Amino acid sequence: MAANRLSDLVESMNVLRIPLHSLADTDIPEVVGALLAEDGVSQIMLLRWWDFMRAHANRELRCCTQEAALSLPVSKLVVAGARFLRHKRPPxxxxxxxxxxxxxxxxxxxxxxxxxxxxxxSLxxxxxxxxxxxxxxxxVGRYTGYFNKIVECDIITAIxxxxPDFILLGGxxxxxxxxxxxxxxxxGSxxxxxxxxxxxxxxxxRRRTSRAAFRRGVDFVPGLMRRPWRVLRLPAFLWYLVLLLVFKVFRL
Structure with missing residues (x-):
């Protein structure tokens, strides 16, 4: 029942064989209610183009995207990729x-x-x-990151x-x-x-990302300034574009 309700609110598509969901802001309260009615963990993933490339190279991450309740686009390049493959533009x-x-x-x-x-x-x-x-x-609880593997079992038991109805994870x-x-x-659920x-x-x-920069698709610039070595991802970016072209030409 909850799954049917969720599918009515969220449109699903595949981009490079990675699931992607289209969720309108106005539907978020109803979607939260539908997810809370589900059994087990309803994972929400936020995807950039780099995550698509990582998922193609990493089987566990690929399975993670396939099992997630929601995989939502963050990067403008992901939205552009979806449109290039003739999907409806996801927000x-x-x-x-x-x-x-x-x-x-x-x-x-x-x-x-x-x-x-x-x-x-920070916690x-x-x-x-x-x-x-x-x-x-x-x-109902909190625990720091950077924890030792020895205490991981205790953390999971505590959770x-x-x-909780919602777990927020950070660095x-x-x-x-x-x-x-x-x-x-x-x-748990x-x-x-x-x-x-x-x-x-x-x-x-960290400062909040400017909404204007986000709308223009240049929200990645501050991160690139902090971590200039990310420019080395250029070959992966070019491969992302090649994959989009291949998937479109051969209708994969």
Whole structure:
């Protein structure tokens, strides 16, 4: 029933054999309700063109995208790729704004949140800012990132016992989205989102991305300035374009 409700609200497509979903902002509250009605973990993934290339090279990440409840485009290049392959244009989502809308929908229903990631200081800052912004949310637990493998089992047990409706993951979770995928059968029924960018904004370690820059598709520039070695991804970007052309020509 919940799955049918979700499929009515979200359009699904395949781009380079990676699932991609089209979700309108106005449908987010209903989609949150549908995801909460699902059994198990409903993972939300935020995809850039680089994630498509990583998924093609990494079987586990590819499985992760295929099992995710929602795979939403962040990069303008992903949307352009979908249009090039003759799909309907999916809305792009700024990670911070999407998270705000998700948390707002959860707050409206007095739902609970668990926070995982970051340093002790950044984790406290994230929780404090979330409590001030969303007083109607219930915070049922938190744990820092960069944890030792030895305590991972205890963290998972703590999350399962806390029974959160939403898990927000940030920096310090080395596997990121794959961590959620690996432990999806152990975390209980909830929505899970990994976004180091959003986490760092709540932790006051990063400035919010300009909406104007996001609309123009140049929101990647600040990240490139901080990590100039990402220019080495140019060959992968060219291969992304080649794959789009191949998939269109041969209708794969």
């Amino acid at each position: 792009r989502h700024l990670p911070f704004d999407l998270t705000i809308k998700l948390l707002g929908a959860l707050e409206d229903n007095n739902r609970s949140v668990y926070i995982l990631g970051g340093t002790p200081l 406290r800052t994230v929780e404090q800012n979330l409590r001030e912004t969303f007083p109607g949310l219930r915070f 399962r016992k806390a029974g 310090g979770i080395s596997a990121g989205d794959k961590w959620i995928f690996r432990h999806r059968k152990e975390l 909830c929505i899970a989102l990994c976004s180091a960018e959003t986490f760092d904004i709540f932790a006051e370690k």
